[in-house]
Amino acid sequence: xxxxxxxxxxxxxxxxxxxxxxxxxxxxxxxxxxxxxxxxxxxxxxxxxxxxxxxxxxxxxxxxxxxxxxxxxxxxxxxxxxxxxxxxxxxxxxxxxxxxxxxxxxxxxxxxxxxxxxxxxxxxxxxxxxxxxxxxxxxxxxxxxxxxxxxxxxxxxxx
Numbered sequence: 001x002x003x004x005x006x007x008x009x010x011x012x013x014x015x016x017x018x019x020x021x022x023x024x025x026x027x028x029x030x031x032x033x034x035x036x037x038x039x040x041x042x043x044x045x046x047x048x049x050x051x052x053x054x055x056x057x058x059x060x061x062x063x064x065x066x067x068x069x070x071x072x073x074x075x076x077x078x079x080x081x082x083x084x085x086x087x088x089x090x091x092x093x094x095x096x097x098x099x100x101x102x103x104x105x106x107x108x109x110x111x112x113x114x115x116x117x118x119x120x121x122x123x124x125x126x127x128x129x130x131x132x133x134x135x136x137x138x139x140x141x142x143x144x145x146x147x148x149x150x151x152x153x154x155x156x157x158x159x
Contacts, residue, residue, distance in 0.1 A: 042076045049081070058092070071100075075108050082113075101135075
């Protein structure tokens with residue numbers, strides 16, 4: 001694996017080898033925009049539902065259901081309707097049900113409605129009026145065992 005090299009007395013110019021090129025080539029003309037949360041600012045009121053797959057921050061008012069990938073309700077944010085998201089962080093008000101895998105209620109939050117969750121975290125000072133319902137994951141079903149037929153001798157009974 002390792003071997004001792006013999007000493008050479010004549011020193012020549014050292015050769016610098018280029019770095020290996022990456023396997024996947026990068027196209028310099030293609031630019032990927034970073035994922036940025038959409039924002040409903042404090043001076044905006046939306047009458048109706050909001051739907052999407054990305055991240056949403058609400059600092060204004062939404063009167064309707066919100067169904068997004070990730071939701072943050074800011075301190076001035078207010079949602080009147082149901083919330084469905086993978087992750088929810090609330091610093092403002094939500095009047096309605098929340099259904100999410102991860103829910104975090106900060107000390108300034110006000111929730112009036114049921115929360116269905118896998119993980120729920122609440123800071124001191126958070127107001128929550130409703131039920132906390134944990135997702136019920138279905139129990140893993142055992143593989144069906146084949147039913148063996150009884151031996152032929154047991155089936156034939158002498159009369």
